[in-house]
């Protein structure tokens with residue numbers, strides 16, 4: 464497979480060599496388990512069945528899941544094995560299924576879903592750094608997009624993720640996601656069954672970027688597109704970028720929150736307790752898989 468799945472467009476044959484993400488053709492997964500800590504319309508009361516794929520096409524310097532995003536820890540899975548796991552998650556009573564940083568394995572995921580498609584909302588949890596052309600393969604398959612919106616300036620995109628085009632790409636991606644899903648729809652349990660929910664993680668020293676991103680959401684995306692404002696940043700992964708070596712202060716959080724409220728954006732505000740390393744799941748251990 465000559466891989467141009469993501470905006471890095473490496474053009475390498477992943478059966479022979481690796482590109483930016485360092486992944487071969489074999490699907491690698493670091494965790495398949497119930498997950499209770501996503502936003503209420505994703506996790507509900509009983510949880511989302513979360514499939515954490517190994518590797519990442521963005522690899523942020525501060526990633527809280529560095530063992531899987533930078534170091535590609537995980538277990539090999541076939542599409543048949545993934546399909547069987549999806550069935551088990553459904554039998555366990557999950558309220559949705561989440562595919563997390565899944566883009567490098569999109570063809571294998573489509574194969575798995577052709578073998579077994581759970582009767583649950585399927586969520587595509589993404590860094591937002593996606594090619595619209597690639598996402599079109601998911602139209603009519605994925606019910607809910609859960610993209611990040613991370614950086615506004617090309618300087619921060621370059622510094623944090625070697626992606627100076629991050630905002631240019633993600634702004635087109637989010638519009639494509641909203642086009643595919645339309646306005647949010649919720650079921651009687653409050654679970655989003657269709658729609659796009661945008662996540663923004665506030666970064667220390669960079670609240671100015673947050674304000675610009677939220678204003679862009681308000682001005683560009685369909686009214687009613689919810690935003691999840693996250694304050695859980697902890698300087699993980701040995702990050703050495705000046706300003707990113709500490710947590711977000713209460714004053715910084717309030718500045719961004721107040722802007723979101725002033726814009727009247729619907730969505731979710733994260734509790735301060737969420738900035739706790741105990742919320743990072745255990746990856747790549749026997750107990751990480753259902």
Ligand code: SF4
Pocket residue numbers: 466467468469470471472473474475477481482483484485486520566567
């Ligand atoms: S998925 Fe990996 S190999 Fe393919 S284009 Fe993206 S970074 Fe390159």
